[in-house]
Amino acid sequence: MIQQIYPQVIHPFRYELNKDMQIAAAHFIPHEAAGQCANMHGHTYFVNITVAGDELDESGFLINFQQLKKIVHNRFDHTVMNDHTDLFSNTSAEHFPTTEVVARKIAEIVQAHLDTLPNKPTCVQVFVRESPTSYVVYRPKAGKQ
Ligand SMILES: Nc1nc2c(c(=O)[nH]1)N=C([C@H](O)[C@H](O)COP(=O)(O)OP(=O)(O)OP(=O)(O)O)CN2
Ligand SMILES: [Zn+2]
Numbered sequence: 001m002i003q004q005i006y007p008q009v010i011h012p013f014r015y016e017l018n019k020d021m022q023i024a025a026a027h028f029i030p031h032e033a034a035g036q037c038a039n040m041h042g043h044t045y046f047v048n049i050t051v052a053g054d055e056l057d058e059s060g061f062l063i064n065f066q067q068l069k070k071i072v073h074n075r076f077d078h079t080v081m082n083d084h085t086d087l088f089s090n091t092s093a094e095h096f097p098t099t100e101v102v103a104r105k106i107a108e109i110v111q112a113h114l115d116t117l118p119n120k121p122t123c124v125q126v127f128v129r130e131s132p133t134s135y136v137v138y139r140p141k142a143g144k145q
Helices: 032-038 065-076 099-114
Strands: 015-027 041-053 122-131 134-138
Touching: 015 065, 041 065, 041 099, 065 099, 099 122, 099 134
Parallel strands: none
Antiparallel strands: 015 041, 041 122, 122 134
């Protein structure tokens, strides 16, 4: 069971939901500054996604928790991050599968789905813990990723 305390995000919305998930995945950072992390290795990523909004859908959901798991966990679990060439690149630092970029890409994937919903919720924070001692918080700027 995942039980962690996450950094809080300030937002103006009435509702906020949080979905936790674990993703087992491998990656490498294709840069000499990464040291040993330039070699392929694996993590159990702990991800927390925060979605907020003022309106619920016809089910009384901001978004179905299960849908969030489907679009994020199912996409990455037991994969190699670098193999997702539609998202990550081994030649551009903005797209290396670092914790920072993984968090941003998850926010982009989630927001793209939220944009299709009639109640128009917003992804306001993505927390990604890559190791017991290292995590990133990504907060999209209002109105853009
Ligand atoms: N800013 C970032 N720095 C590092 C990243 C990253 O994504 N963003 N990634 C790595 C490596 O991929 C590595 O998996 C994680 O490194 P680190 O936190 O050093 O992992 P350790 O478990 O070895 O940490 P200790 O606290 O030393 O046990 C490197 N840097
Ligand atoms: Zn790593």
